[in-house]
Amino acid sequence: MDPASSAMAIDLGSEFMKMALIKPGVPMETVLNRESQRKTPMALTIKDGERFLGDAARKKGSTPSGQLRLSQLRLANSVWPTPSEPTPSWGQLRLGQLRLNH
8 A cells, every 4th residue: 555645534523623643554543732642622712813722722811811712613614704894703703714824
């Protein structure tokens, strides 16, 4: 089997995100995050215009100026706002409306 046929599986749960690496001839292995954990919290923080995901979001969101949002994936799959619409507040914002550069 060609080594180029490796794949990565991503499980975006409502509370945690998990990833697995699948390679030919090797048992499936769960990918560890920067903190050497098998699962990463589904958390999002926007602080000073910068977006943070997972454990970084929890750390940044715990400060007074951070806005922590946990388990926002349930709110995904909405339409992007048009330029004529005002910027949505957190109460209206859907995770699917953000470009997450992480």
